[in-house]
Amino acid sequence: MGIIDPADEVQLPRVHEGMDAVCFSCGHCEAFCPSGALTFTDMGSKAHESVISKGAISPENLGLFLKSRRSIRTYKPIEVPHATIESILDIVRYAPSGGNSQLVEWLVIHDPRVVREIAEQTIDWEREVAKSSLPMASMASAMVAAWDKGNDVICRGAPHIILALMDEDKVMSMGDVIMGDPIIALTYFEIAAQAFGIGTCWAGVLLIASQNRSSILEYLNLPEGRRIVNAMLFGYPQYAPQFIPRRNPPHVTWR
């Protein structure tokens, strides 16, 4: 935001009159100052964490870690402890957000029975879609058929769901700049979860159902003024991938 004028031979860095009003608390002033001259007092007095040392994670290792992530569709019937979920979310809060707004909130469905109930309500909605003339009807029929054979194609038997929520009014006031924030935050979630041995799967079907069937929202009893903006299943994976599946080469246009 150009709030701080840099130092020169004769003067210290300074903030122009009134410019503090446009500060969005990104903390870069303190993070990048080589001599630690600035302390951003609005964020409390907790000591800073040091940044990771250069080269601590090689590009090869990071690449392998990211490429090894898979959508997990079979889970062990074991619950992830609250403390582990909190540790993951402690990392996730560092995900970038439009204007450093940090507006993504979380609803963790920890009780596997509630997860199952949500899957059942979603499949009820799929049954209606299957009978409709909507473009999703044939996909919905296939899902219903699989469900009726005992295959949980909605929540994949995951013990937990994490729902990204946002405050409706704040979303309206920030506009498009924050629309990607929940996706970025959940992407952080799935990457961080992997480091704790936890598998994840985006819950696209559940997300669409929750946005179209009011009974699911009533059942979830969201905090006041919040709406679901994305959803992810998680738990301990039953199986581990042995290889990294092949993917298309990147489609890049250079100028």
Ligand SMILES: Cc1cc2nc3c(=O)[nH]c(=O)nc-3n(C[C@H](O)[C@H](O)[C@H](O)COP(=O)(O)O)c2cc1C
């Ligand atoms: C936005 C989004 C929604 C998704 N929704 C579902 C879903 O509802 N059910 C499911 O089993 N997988 C879902 N997936 C997982 C994709 O199918 C998966 O990412 C893709 O097949 C690639 O596999 P990988 O994640 O193991 O690399 C979703 C993925 C994304 C990004």
